[in-house]
Amino acid sequence: MTQQRWQKLMEWPLVAASVAFLVAYSWEVLGDLEGRDAIAVESVIWATWALFVVDYLVRLFLAEHRGHWFFAHLFDLAVVVLPILRPLRLLRLVTILAVLQRTAGRAFRGRVVIYAAGASVLLVYLAALAVLDAERGHGGAIQTFPEALWWAFVTITTVGYGDYIPVTGTGQLVAVGVMVGGISLIGAVTATFASWIVEKVNEANEEDHAATKAHIDQVMAELREIKALVGRE
Amino acid sequence: MTQQRWQKLMEWPLVAASVAFLVAYSWEVLGDLEGRDAIAVESVIWATWALFVVDYLVRLFLAEHRGHWFFAHLFDLAVVVLPILRPLRLLRLVTILAVLQRTAGRAFRGRVVIYAAGASVLLVYLAALAVLDAERGHGGAIQTFPEALWWAFVTITTVGYGDYIPVTGTGQLVAVGVMVGGISLIGAVTATFASWIVEKVNEANEEDHAATKAHIDQVMAELREIKALVGRE
Amino acid sequence: MTQQRWQKLMEWPLVAASVAFLVAYSWEVLGDLEGRDAIAVESVIWATWALFVVDYLVRLFLAEHRGHWFFAHLFDLAVVVLPILRPLRLLRLVTILAVLQRTAGRAFRGRVVIYAAGASVLLVYLAALAVLDAERGHGGAIQTFPEALWWAFVTITTVGYGDYIPVTGTGQLVAVGVMVGGISLIGAVTATFASWIVEKVNEANEEDHAATKAHIDQVMAELREIKALVGRE
Amino acid sequence: MTQQRWQKLMEWPLVAASVAFLVAYSWEVLGDLEGRDAIAVESVIWATWALFVVDYLVRLFLAEHRGHWFFAHLFDLAVVVLPILRPLRLLRLVTILAVLQRTAGRAFRGRVVIYAAGASVLLVYLAALAVLDAERGHGGAIQTFPEALWWAFVTITTVGYGDYIPVTGTGQLVAVGVMVGGISLIGAVTATFASWIVEKVNEANEEDHAATKAHIDQVMAELREIKALVGRE
Numbered sequence: 001m002t003q004q005r006w007q008k009l010m011e012w013p014l015v016a017a018s019v020a021f022l023v024a025y026s027w028e029v030l031g032d033l034e035g036r037d038a039i040a041v042e043s044v045i046w047a048t049w050a051l052f053v054v055d056y057l058v059r060l061f062l063a064e065h066r067g068h069w070f071f072a073h074l075f076d077l078a079v080v081v082l083p084i085l086r087p088l089r090l091l092r093l094v095t096i097l098a099v100l101q102r103t104a105g106r107a108f109r110g111r112v113v114i115y116a117a118g119a120s121v122l123l124v125y126l127a128a129l130a131v132l133d134a135e136r137g138h139g140g141a142i143q144t145f146p147e148a149l150w151w152a153f154v155t156i157t158t159v160g161y162g163d164y165i166p167v168t169g170t171g172q173l174v175a176v177g178v179m180v181g182g183i184s185l186i187g188a189v190t191a192t193f194a195s196w197i198v199e200k201v202n203e204a205n206e207e208d209h210a211a212t213k214a215h216i217d218q219v220m221a222e223l224r225e226i227k228a229l230v231g232r233e
Numbered sequence: 234m235t236q237q238r239w240q241k242l243m244e245w246p247l248v249a250a251s252v253a254f255l256v257a258y259s260w261e262v263l264g265d266l267e268g269r270d271a272i273a274v275e276s277v278i279w280a281t282w283a284l285f286v287v288d289y290l291v292r293l294f295l296a297e298h299r300g301h302w303f304f305a306h307l308f309d310l311a312v313v314v315l316p317i318l319r320p321l322r323l324l325r326l327v328t329i330l331a332v333l334q335r336t337a338g339r340a341f342r343g344r345v346v347i348y349a350a351g352a353s354v355l356l357v358y359l360a361a362l363a364v365l366d367a368e369r370g371h372g373g374a375i376q377t378f379p380e381a382l383w384w385a386f387v388t389i390t391t392v393g394y395g396d397y398i399p400v401t402g403t404g405q406l407v408a409v410g411v412m413v414g415g416i417s418l419i420g421a422v423t424a425t426f427a428s429w430i431v432e433k434v435n436e437a438n439e440e441d442h443a444a445t446k447a448h449i450d451q452v453m454a455e456l457r458e459i460k461a462l463v464g465r466e
Numbered sequence: 467m468t469q470q471r472w473q474k475l476m477e478w479p480l481v482a483a484s485v486a487f488l489v490a491y492s493w494e495v496l497g498d499l500e501g502r503d504a505i506a507v508e509s510v511i512w513a514t515w516a517l518f519v520v521d522y523l524v525r526l527f528l529a530e531h532r533g534h535w536f537f538a539h540l541f542d543l544a545v546v547v548l549p550i551l552r553p554l555r556l557l558r559l560v561t562i563l564a565v566l567q568r569t570a571g572r573a574f575r576g577r578v579v580i581y582a583a584g585a586s587v588l589l590v591y592l593a594a595l596a597v598l599d600a601e602r603g604h605g606g607a608i609q610t611f612p613e614a615l616w617w618a619f620v621t622i623t624t625v626g627y628g629d630y631i632p633v634t635g636t637g638q639l640v641a642v643g644v645m646v647g648g649i650s651l652i653g654a655v656t657a658t659f660a661s662w663i664v665e666k667v668n669e670a671n672e673e674d675h676a677a678t679k680a681h682i683d684q685v686m687a688e689l690r691e692i693k694a695l696v697g698r699e
Numbered sequence: 700m701t702q703q704r705w706q707k708l709m710e711w712p713l714v715a716a717s718v719a720f721l722v723a724y725s726w727e728v729l730g731d732l733e734g735r736d737a738i739a740v741e742s743v744i745w746a747t748w749a750l751f752v753v754d755y756l757v758r759l760f761l762a763e764h765r766g767h768w769f770f771a772h773l774f775d776l777a778v779v780v781l782p783i784l785r786p787l788r789l790l791r792l793v794t795i796l797a798v799l800q801r802t803a804g805r806a807f808r809g810r811v812v813i814y815a816a817g818a819s820v821l822l823v824y825l826a827a828l829a830v831l832d833a834e835r836g837h838g839g840a841i842q843t844f845p846e847a848l849w850w851a852f853v854t855i856t857t858v859g860y861g862d863y864i865p866v867t868g869t870g871q872l873v874a875v876g877v878m879v880g881g882i883s884l885i886g887a888v889t890a891t892f893a894s895w896i897v898e899k900v901n902e903a904n905e906e907d908h909a910a911t912k913a914h915i916d917q918v919m920a921e922l923r924e925i926k927a928l929v930g931r932e
Contacts, residue, residue, distance in 0.1 A: 108899050150405050157412035159393035160858035162628055172849050179856035183888055189416055191892035193424035194660065195900050200341050201428050215449040216914040222456045223921045229463045230928045383638050390645035392626035395861055422649055426657035427893065433574050434661050448682040455689045462696045616871050623878035625859035655882055659890035666807050667894050681915040688922045695929045 003062040010055050017048040018089040029129045056080050084126050116188035124152040127178045134170035156182040236295040243288050250281040251322040262362045289313050317359050349421035357385040360411045367403035389415040469528040483514040484555040495595045522546050550592050582654035593644045594618040600636035622648040702761040716747040717788040728828045755779050783825050815887035826877045827851040833869035855881040
């Protein structure tokens with residue numbers, strides 16, 4: 001079995017596992033579950049984890065150059081190790097939206113915008129869940145989900161008022177992840193703007209299209225005809 | 234009636250409605266109105282809202298592909314749902330300023346700068362009004378308009394001192410909007426700078442203009458003449 | 467007298483006035499002057515202001531299209547109205563440094579870097595002076611120059627800890643200026659990086675230089691020679 | 700001896716000195732050493748400093764144009780003066796990783812990403828050490844290494860909650876360095892994104908490759924052949 005076939009085969013199971021993880025984790029944290037419910041939800045979370053681990057190991061096994069593949073797919077390893085990154089797989093669904101777009105240039109930029117927006121919303125939601133899970137009952141200011149959500153927005157935009165701050169080690173690790181996500185978000189927004197402005201300014205500045213290889217080919221065809229005419233004499 | 238004609242027809246009424254909303258909302262919040270005055274101002278706000286709703290529905294009705302138009306104009310829907318976005322329509326007036334500019338490349342970048350500056354000033358002013366409206370009398374630190382304005386500046390630039398922080402749900406929603414606006418502002422400023430520097434560096438680096446299709450056309454004309462000369466013999 | 471000649475004539479007097487303002491304002495704020503010393507220093511500040519006003523009015527008078535000039539030089543008006551912007555004139559000296567640079571592309575980017583660095587340092591120093599001048603003795607946290615300098619750094623980088631925050635109206639106006647400067651600084655740094663990376667990647671990607679008008683001119687010369695040869699027969 | 704040969708010769712000793720400094724400084728700060736241990740560690744730090752000073756002076760001596768070299772290598776001077784910058788030399792090792800990459804364009808961008816990531820991690824770690832060294836026992840909030848690390852992350856991402864703030868002069872100097880590093884980090888992330896998007900959009904937009912000098916050379920060869928044919932008759 002090739003790696004390509006395996007990836008195609010696993011596409012939808014992994015998306016389903018991501019949704020299952022998202023629902024189970026939301027339920028566990030927001031419902032503050034205990035007893036039998038907690039065990040049921042936990043087993044769903046562990047099952048999605050097992051699926052991602054199996055997928056990672058099979059892809060590593062099927063890779064042509066395993067060492068190279070390992071370094072080129074460190075993010076996939078992070079997805080396996082850090083459960084919070086798992087739902088980012090849902091961003092793959094963005095490719096479906098690409099059908100709605102027309103020209104290629106716009107489609108690519110549109111995809112970057114949807115990716116950045118989607119990743120930000122997922123990151124804010126998941127970070128709020130994770131920080132609430134870590135902080136609840138540890139004496140910090142973040143004790144309810146709305147507070148955790150507000151904290152996540154204030155952090156991902158790098159505003160950082162300081163009214164809600166994680167105080168546990170786990171909460172601070174989540175915070176560092178959100179901050180890094182925030183800088184990437186600023187980067188993506190700015191870069192999309194920049195490429196759009198550069199393109200518009202280029203369009204306005206260039207009076208004429210550059211000569212292409214196709215134009216030169218026309219010239220060559222004409223020359224060969226002349227050579228034939230001259231040589232025939 | 235086509236969509237184009239409707240949009241041309243509604244251009245000035247919508248600008249007028251935006252101004253009316255801006256004045257009425259400022260008056261309501263800053264004057265802290267009650268009784269008959271409040272009712273008068275509120276009816277102006279509802280009237281501008283009705284006009285925007287009618288405009289949105291007519292444009293949706295007149296659109297060729299309604300589903301496509303709906304997804305391509307989500308911002309217009311947001312303008313109808315979120316009253317605070319309504320005065321952004323005034324940014325349309327920027328196009329009038331474009332006449333003052335000369336070369337196309339500069340004009341486009343100039344327009345981005347004016348848009349970013351205008352949108353920031355409008356956003357800061359409206360967010361200050363909205364946050365004051367939401368926070369006044371709810372125990373938070375923001376209780377006067379100067380405080381709300383200072384808060385809006387500190388937030389849109391993502392500085393976030395933390396001396397004034399909204400504590401109500403509505404106030405925090407406004408804050409999230411301002412933060413998103415702040416990131417877009419940083420993006421627009423940076424992108425304008427970047428396109429300017431890239432252009433200047435390109436100008437300095439290129440010693441000669443690229444060959445264009447027009448140059449190749451000259452070569453082709455010459456070749457056809459030679460072919461005629463050769464063929465005639 | 468033309469505008470060009472006037473500007474050349476005033477170049478060094480304005481630089482001198484900027485230095486004089488910088489020294490006088492630093493002395494006034496840092497020395498916390500009173501009595502006769504304060505009057506002496508104040509008169510230097512007013513004299514530099516008068517020089518800038520005269521320069522502005524003469525240039526406005528000498529401009530070919532006064533209305534157009536007025537809108538194109540709003541920053542010059544701001545320099546006259548806001549004394550804090552006056553020392554930015556010293557950035558003009560950066561052009562002298564351009565002689566040290568070699569290739570044009572690098573020189574331009576180098577100038578942007580030196581401008582951004584110089585403007586940031588001047589802005590931080592002047593904002594610290596202005597905020598100290600406004601805040602001292604008004605109950606806020608900023609009471610000494612080191613505190614004001616620390617506040618200015620924390621604000622221009624949009625970190626915004628919130629340990630020192632201006633509480634007076636004037637101090638907050640200065641803060642808004644520093645925040646706007648901070649966003650421009652981030653923009654300039656990012657744009658310089660971006661143009662550098664874009665150039666490097668372009669260099670690496672293009673295997674061959676694009677055909678230029680000069681190459682086409684060579685082809686045309688060859689064709690004319692052939693036409694002469696063919697036509698002669 | 701030429702400068703090139705000296706630099707090649709010193710490459711590995713300087714990397715080793717950087718590692719030695721990193722280990723010694725970590726040990727000194729984290730172990731809160733006293734007595735004989737402190738003296739041993741201090742002498743390692745001074746030895747690495749001496750090596751960097753010697754390297755700097757020899758390179759300055761061997762430079763062709765000493766004045767020019769001095770201004771073009773101000774960062775090298777800063778490395779000598781500010782011990783905290785010394786371990787940045789380890790970033791040179793990134794060039795080894797470049798072998799793993801394939802195409803040139805990607806490799807350059809990949810190098811920027813690894814540089815930015817590596818420099819950020821080193822900066823956060825070293826700033827946490829330096830700020831802890833400066834602040835411990837001076838009444839500020841930063842008293843342990845985890846607190847210092849958390850502060851460094853909050854500062855480099857320009858979030859700035861304000862829960863941990865340096866209060867000593869040295870600590871605030873380190874903070875300014877981290878803030879400047881943070882802005883550069885945002886710049887590098889954004890610029891990498893921007894160059895990537897610009898390239899992708901360009902790829903999608905251009906239907907045909909531009910005509911290159913090589914294409915024109917083909918045309919010229921053909922023309923010379925025709926001229927020979929025509930002239931021969």
